[in-house]
Amino acid sequence: MKKFKCVTDPGVAGLAESLKIISDPNRLRIICLLSKGERCVCEVERELDISQQLTSHHLNVLKDSGFLEMRKEGTSSFYSVNRDRLKWLDDVFMEYLDYRKVAGSEKARGKNQERHIL
Amino acid sequence: MKKFKCVTDPGVAGLAESLKIISDPNRLRIICLLSKGERCVCEVERELDISQQLTSHHLNVLKDSGFLEMRKEGTSSFYSVNRDRLKWLDDVFMEYLDYRKVAGSEKARGKNQERHIL
DNA sequence: ATACTCCATAAATACTTGTTTATATAATCC
DNA sequence: GGATTATATAAACAAGTATTTATGGAGTAT
Numbered sequence: 001m002k003k004f005k006c007v008t009d010p011g012v013a014g015l016a017e018s019l020k021i022i023s024d025p026n027r028l029r030i031i032c033l034l035s036k037g038e039r040c041v042c043e044v045e046r047e048l049d050i051s052q053q054l055t056s057h058h059l060n061v062l063k064d065s066g067f068l069e070m071r072k073e074g075t076s077s078f079y080s081v082n083r084d085r086l087k088w089l090d091d092v093f094m095e096y097l098d099y100r101k102v103a104g105s106e107k108a109r110g111k112n113q114e115r116h117i118l
Numbered sequence: 119m120k121k122f123k124c125v126t127d128p129g130v131a132g133l134a135e136s137l138k139i140i141s142d143p144n145r146l147r148i149i150c151l152l153s154k155g156e157r158c159v160c161e162v163e164r165e166l167d168i169s170q171q172l173t174s175h176h177l178n179v180l181k182d183s184g185f186l187e188m189r190k191e192g193t194s195s196f197y198s199v200n201r202d203r204l205k206w207l208d209d210v211f212m213e214y215l216d217y218r219k220v221a222g223s224e225k226a227r228g229k230n231q232e233r234h235i236l
Numbered sequence: 237a238t239a240c241t242c243c244a245t246a247a248a249t250a251c252t253t254g255t256t257t258a259t260a261t262a263a264t265c266c
Numbered sequence: 267g268g269a270t271t272a273t274a275t276a277a278a279c280a281a282g283t284a285t286t287t288a289t290g291g292a293g294t295a296t
Binding site: 238239240241242243245246247248249252253254255256257258259261262264265 | 273277281
């Protein structure tokens with residue numbers, strides 16, 4: 001049986017993993033906060049009103065998955081969002097949504113008619 | 119301390135929950151497949167090459183969270199994507215991304231400068 | 237009625253993950 | 267040096283979740 005590419009493409013795992021990383025309230029709040037500019041750990045901690053260890057842990061997870069960048073200055077660690085990484089997720093996610101739109105509407109964009117997801 | 123709305127807004131939980139629902143390879147594949155048109159359970163099962171029970175379970179989760187719709191015909195259940203629900207997630211998610219862009223670039227869209235997420 | 241197909245649900249299992257507790261390191265200040 | 271601040275990490279715990287196993291029910295055909 002011939003299957004659709006979007007159903008067999010191993011890249012789906014990567015998309016799922018990325019979505020899983022950000023599908024947490026605290027992590028979404030962190031990204032949202034840092035989108036306003038660089039912050040150190042204790043600032044994030046105070047803004048979100050969660051423990052220092054929990055803050056540090058989430059920041060680390062987001063950094064390891066490429067969503068955040070970090071720089072040290074004295075005893076502080078400053079975190080900021082990696083917009084390229086967000087854009088990648090945005091793009092891939094949007095390809096899913098666009099694909100859906102294409103399949104659903106008759107006025108689909110022609111150049112995307114033959115494209116596959118991921 | 120005055121906190122940013124995006125950091126305190128309880129709506130973040132809903133966004134996180136929605137993202138968590140779709141942050142699974144099989145569920146992404148289901149949405150992707152159904153975006154090509156309505157399918158019954160056994161068709162999804164065969165396309166994804168997973169067990170009938172697992173297929174049924176994921177379809178049910180996606181239906182309960184509003185991402186899919188279902189109709190019965192004889193002994194078959196046909197599932198299809200709920201584009202309104204996807205659009206809602208798209209919109210909210212995009213507000214996050216757009217907000218980030220606003221905060222990061224000088225050529226931000228003026229009308230969004232004062233807006234908050236969610 | 238019997239057998240078969242399609243689908244749903246419940247229980248059990250295995251695995252992941254968010255959070256807390258405890259502790260360690262490194263820089264700064266007195 | 268000693269105390270304090272800022273951060274990281276490891277272990278333990280609790281809660282959730284994807285998957286499998288087992289089973290039942292409902293429609294269809296012979």
